Structure formats: C-alpha cells, structure tokens
Amino acid sequence: MQFKILKKDGFARNAIIETKRGIINTPVFMPVGTNGTVKAMTPEEIREIGYEIILSNTYHLYLRPGHEIIKKLGGIHKFINWHGPILTDSGGFQIYSLASLRKITPQGVEFRSHIDGSLHFITPEKAIEIQLALGSDIMMVLDECVPYPAEKEYVKKSLKLTEDWAKRCKDYFEKHRNDQALFGIIQGGIYEELRQKAMEGIVKIDFDGYALGGLSVGEPKEDMYRVIKNIAHLMPEEKPRYLMGVGDLMDVLHAVEHGIDMFDCVIPTRNARNGTLFTSQGRISIKRSEFKEDNSPLDPDCDCYTCRNYTKAFLRHLYMCREILSMRLNTIHNLYFYCRFFEKMREAIAEGRFQDFKKQWIPVLEKNFS
Ligand SMILES: Nc1nc2c(CCc3ccccc3)c3nc[nH]c3cc2c(=O)[nH]1
Numbered sequence: 001m002q003f004k005i006l007k008k009d010g011f012a013r014n015a016i017i018e019t020k021r022g023i024i025n026t027p028v029f030m031p032v033g034t035n036g037t038v039k040a041m042t043p044e045e046i047r048e049i050g051y052e053i054i055l056s057n058t059y060h061l062y063l064r065p066g067h068e069i070i071k072k073l074g075g076i077h078k079f080i081n082w083h084g085p086i087l088t089d090s091g092g093f094q095i096y097s098l099a100s101l102r103k104i105t106p107q108g109v110e111f112r113s114h115i116d117g118s119l120h121f122i123t124p125e126k127a128i129e130i131q132l133a134l135g136s137d138i139m140m141v142l143d144e145c146v147p148y149p150a151e152k153e154y155v156k157k158s159l160k161l162t163e164d165w166a167k168r169c170k171d172y173f174e175k176h177r178n179d180q181a182l183f184g185i186i187q188g189g190i191y192e193e194l195r196q197k198a199m200e201g202i203v204k205i206d207f208d209g210y211a212l213g214g215l216s217v218g219e220p221k222e223d224m225y226r227v228i229k230n231i232a233h234l235m236p237e238e239k240p241r242y243l244m245g246v247g248d249l250m251d252v253l254h255a256v257e258h259g260i261d262m263f264d265c266v267i268p269t270r271n272a273r274n275g276t277l278f279t280s281q282g283r284i285s286i287k288r289s290e291f292k293e294d295n296s297p298l299d300p301d302c303d304c305y306t307c308r309n310y311t312k313a314f315l316r317h318l319y320m321c322r323e324i325l326s327m328r329l330n331t332i333h334n335l336y337f338y339c340r341f342f343e344k345m346r347e348a349i350a351e352g353r354f355q356d357f358k359k360q361w362i363p364v365l366e367k368n369f370s
C-alpha cells in the first residue's frame with residue numbers, strides 16, 4: 001500500500017492511497033457496509049456516486065455467514081460484488097457496542113453473539129485471521145475501544161492491553177501477510193497525555209496507517225475536538241490518518257483542518273432512512289407537512305438521481321408510506337451529498353483555500369430544519 005501526499009494547506013492535505021484494487025483520494029469518506037452492503041444501495045450505485053472504498057464489519061461477517069464460508073466462496077470482494085478497496089474493522093468496537101456478556105481478558109475478548117447468543121472468544125490473532133480470510137485491503141488491529149466516560153486509571157490500564165494486542169496483531173500479520181495493509185489504533189480516552197503515550201507505543205510497532213479510536217462514543221464535542229487538535233498532526237505525517245466513526249460534516253471540517261485523511265460514519269445512510277436529508281440549504285426532515293405539496297426538487301443545487309427526478313412531495317409521500325423506495329432515494333441523495341462535499345473539500349485544499357471552504361460551509365451545516 002502506497003500513500004502519496006499531493007498538496008498541503010496548513011495541516012490539511014490531499015493525498016492518494018494506492019491499493020492493489022485501486023486508488024483512494026483523500027480526504028475520503030468511506031460508507032459503512034456492515035453486512036457486506038451499504039444499506040439499500042447496489043455496489044454499482046455506490047461506485048456511480050463516486051465512492052472508491054467501502055467498509056465492512058468483521059464482527060458481523062464472522063458471525064454471519066462466517067469468514068470461512070466467504071473465503072471458500074472466493075473472498076469478500078466476490079461475495080459482495082464490490083471490486084474496489086474494502087476496509088474492515090477488527091470487531092473490537094462492535095463487540096463492545098453490540099455483543100452481550102462481554103469479558104475482556106489479557107488473552108482476548110469473550111462475548112455472546114447479538115444474533116443467537118452463542119459464545120465466542122476472539123484473540124488478536126483470530127481478528128487478523130478473520131480479516132485475512134475475508135481478504136479486505138485494509139485491516140484494523142483488535143483494540144479495546146474505551147467507553148465514555150472512563151476513569152483515567154481505567155484508560156491507562158486499557159492502553160497497556162491495547163498496545164499488547166496491537167503487537168500480537170502485527171506479529172501474526174507479519175507471519176501470514178499478503179498484500180493487505182494493517183492499521184494501528186490509538187486509544188487514550190479524552191486525556192491528551194495518555195493519547196500521546198498511546199501514540200508513541202503504537203507508532204513504535206510500525207503500521208501501514210494509524211487510526212484515532214475511542215472517539216465519537218458519546219464524549220462531549222469539545223473533548224473530541226481538543227483530542228483531535230492536540231494529537232492528529234503529531235501522528236506519522238507520511239502515513240494515512242483515520243478518525244474512526246466520524247462523522248458529522250462539521251466534525252469532518254475540524255478534523256481535516258488538523259490533518260485527518262479518512263472518515264467513516266453511519267450518519268448519511270442512517271439519517272436517510274429516517275428522513276433526515278442534507279441539502280445545500282441545510283438539513284431538512286422530509287416528513288414535515290410543509291413539503292406535502294412541494295413540487296420542487298429536494299435540493300436545487302444537487303444533480304443526483306433523486307434530485308433530478310423526484311419532488312419533495314413525492315419523497316415525503318414515500319416516507320409516510322414507509323416505502324422501500326424512500327430508503328433508496330434518500331440514501332442516494334445523502335451519499336451523493338457527502339461524496340460531493342469531500343470532492344469540493346479536496347478541490348479547496350488543492351487550491352490552497354481550505355479556510356475559505358470551511359467558513360463558507362459552517363453556516364450551511366449549522367442550519368437545521370429537521
Ligand atoms: N476498532 C475500533 N472501531 C471503532 C469504530 C468503528 C468504525 C468502523 C469501522 C469499519 C466498519 C464499521 C465501523 C467507531 N465508530 C465510532 N467510534 C468508533 C471507535 C472505534 C474504535 O475505537 N476502535
């Protein structure tokens with residue numbers, strides 16, 4: 001995996017990540033395809049909107065249908081019919097946020113499946129073995145995503161475990177590596193000095209890229225912003241920086257300004273399904289009665305399939321009827337909006353006007369009619 005910086009504008013930067021399955025232009029937004037699908041979208045539609053990489057979930061695919069089956073059937077790309085780069089999370093976060101009866105031991109994590117209650121035990125080695133079997137292009141180490149709030153003492157102890165697991169992931173990966181990439185994850189809660197210490201330990205192990213974990217887990221925005229401001233630009237400059245689970249476009253602006261390259265979040269897809277749509281005039285909720293006879297497109301400045309062919313009145317009607325088409329048309333628009341936003345942000349960085357771009361968008365992103 002190659003990472004090439006094309007242009008810097010302060011700490012913000014344009015770069016490309018070259019993988020064997022294609023290049024990724026950064027800053028990049030990566031849609032989440034938990035069960036091997038970006039909900040309601042075909043891979044062709046995702047590609048046509050302009051996405052270059054999607055995420056899948058090790059936890060979900062391991063539990064159902066199982067990584068051995070996917071491997072036997074030719075790997076994740078063939079299974080889900082997406083032939084561009086795929087990044088998979090290790091499962092650490094999903095076990096913490098979805099599974100029940102979770103027990104963290106120095107060896108690994110014991111948990112009960114949220115699907116059928118079956119008991120499982122995932123070690124760092126197992127988490128890498130699963131991602132190797134899936135064949136994802138970028139893999140994440142098994143980490144303990146520290147919940148918010150967490151005592152400083154607990155965070156400190158957890159960092160030791162997460163670093164030990166990161167080393168075990170790297171060792172196992174080096175023994176079985178092929179041309180997949182492995183990213184390390186920096187935890188440390190909202191405590192800068194712990195974040196700094198965690199970063200030194202993880203960077204020493206040496207990974208293809210580095211993620212900031214343990215954020216976007218319910219902590220106050222100002223804490224998340226402070227951690228990003230103090231840590232992001234200190235992460236290895238010549239490697240991709242991935243802020244996990246972010247995010248809201250206002251948060252993306254702040255993070256890109258401090259040197260983050262990669263983002264993932266369920267906001268555009270999940271909000272679409274519950275009728276919250278992002279437009280150039282601000283965020284709207286399509287179910288509002290004011291749209292009942294509104295014959296205008298969702299967003300006059302958007303040329304996505306939904307905005308070119310349907311009115312707000314019809315989108316509201318579909319939503320009120322809970323029609324499947326409502327999920328599809330809303331998702332197409334929100335994903336298109338996010339993809340265009342990142343494209344325009346990369347153009348602004350290329351032309352050295354990221355600050356203007358940020359100033360222009362903040363008032364729009366603050367407008368909320370939902
Ligand atoms: N491994 C890990 N994942 C996180 C995710 C999931 C991102 C993800 C990656 C790939 C697919 C789905 C989800 C987080 N989402 C919000 N906050 C998050 C924190 C962490 C974290 O600390 N560690």
Ligand SMILES: [Zn+2]
Pocket residue numbers: 298299302303304305306307308332333336
């Ligand atoms: Zn649109």
